[in-house]
Amino acid sequence: MRTTIVIGAGLSGLMGALALAEAGLRPLVLAKGQGATHWTAGTVDIWGGDERSPREALQEIGALHPHHPYALIGAHAVEEAIVRFRALTEAARYPYVGGLDRNILLPTSAGALRPAALLPVTMAAGDVRLGGTMLIAGFRELRDFYPPFIAANLAAQGMAARGVYLTIPPAFRRREYNPVTFARLFDNPAFCSDIGRQLRAQRGDATRIGLPAVLGLRDPTGVVAHLQDESGAQIFEIPTLPPSVPGMRLFALFQNAIEQAGGRVQIGSEVICGDGRDRLLTTVWSEAAARRQEHRVERALLATGGVAGGGIRTDHMGMVRETALDLPVRAPANRAAWFAPRFLDPQGHAIYTAGVATDAHLRPIGTDGAVVYDNVTVAGALLAGTDTVRERSRSGVSLATGWAAGRILAEWMA
Template structure:
């Protein structure tokens, strides 16, 4: 029997597991697959559309006392992010930024996206630096799908940034097909490939006098900081990464450093375990059953953390008859009445669509409640996107709320 089983391997689940493992518990992360990290930017968003994220969070918690930030509390927000940053620093993949000012980093479309903390490999792309009047080069490979330097540069110029575009020649490689972000990230860790790339970048710098070069976030899987440093030295200009469309190499790096930390602490991870049903005694969750090759597998623990995400993470699904249900433990959901109430009349709605706030209602200790406000399980906590009452994508707090509530569960 485990002390704690965490269902879900996203940011919230990994932080909860790390927190429990640090306390000496026997911990298992049980998940059907990787969480939202693999399609995220690899940054830590706290709150969009505010100048000061921490002040905005404080105001949000006052206005919405059942918001995940309000439930976790300011201490868990700061401590959770501090723990992630410490893990990154120890792994040679530091995060930079501030609780009190959002960075503005380019996207793969050339928009400027607010985020509080970003990997050091992206920091030189902050719009406040890009607007210093010195020219910036946006470069990529034709073989990389969905990353178009001319489009990015044009949109940056429309926002007052002196940006130009270049298409690089893919350095010699034995690979002939399918140059995905992951494939290119592995190639960038090969010295010969990187040397050729550095020579091309240096030639552009000599010709155009570029102070910075924006490249897709493919500069290594395990040694990105070293790859960026090497390319900067070769090119003679600052290098910054721009997140690509999924699959996200930067998101994979974030997940990997968290996984490595959990394993170092003695925790276990079992992927491919889709939880199908639960076994209970009164208000205590005793066991869950996960899908296996020829039979169900039974897992037991004293405490549980549900971190399967909401609609976007697959923790909430719709049935053919138009009902929403929580997939792992069949917990009651706080959701609009009927399919007609899922969406607002207008697609571009300032308040978002009600369905995306679907989740599990909880008490102050993050334990699940039913529609009448009664406790469902006394030994289960709900974290991250599985929580009701917020829309993490629209609010721009996907990672922040996940880290805060996950860390709170890890310290409970």
């Protein structure tokens, strides 16, 4: 029986499960469904809320905002998590580049610019600071990715760019297309070769070519290298709307690493409640399609996401609750103050600061400041203390606190 439980399969839960598995604790990851990996860009945003570098922001947060998740774990823990993450992706032949010293500016599928601290090497050539002419290429069959629109918006911001559509070879045509369909097509070398030849014919004076982030599931770096050889230009991926192929790659490499280290990932098992005594969580219950299942607990890591991830729910009466263990939630008291008047208000929306408050060891605390469970740690967007949407730090907080929470839990009563 597995008694080390991780609740949630987003980036924070996966990082925590990896730390626990590598400590020999054979964690069981329980999740209602796939985490945020499947609907985000696949990059890691440590800090993008202003012009400061991630490293500068971490230093100032530590001094000025003691309850921020980054401050709770310390800048050293953020760097440690990044080192482990990069080693993991390198070993899986899907390396991530970047770091804390500066953000890299990447084009989005709308032609806007988005900062990222860490990104897969398949996106690296998309850094707009590299200069030169860009060709944005896509397929009419892939909805919500419009190369001329992307290129026009980039050009309006002073970047040389133009957009073209490519043709799917007759042998590879399907009735229905989505990002995963295209990723599987790019796993075929013959399909890649045909697309590469089309890119060479279309590229003109472009030195870099941006394609939707669907360049294979099995070996995306190999697909990029193949297309670069065929086209004669640098290739980079631009994230699409969900489902996120880069996120699916990330989830797969995490799952493989966790299971190789003795853990297990169980999707389709939503944790609905827990029970404990003497400040120890002893049992959780998960609900699947067929039945409710009881799990004995010695250690648990809670990483179900915040308001956006379903880890916190609200109702029309203004009640705010944590959904898995019914932990106390710190949230704005006045429901009328949850939202700013404008959707894109630079100050953000107060409700996104709602979360579970913790001590310095990421253990949940109540309104009186007392620890609720000594054998539970909390990670990711479920943590109170900040609005990660406004800060553009959501994936960075998840990465760093997930790793820290797993390490803390692994050392508990070791």
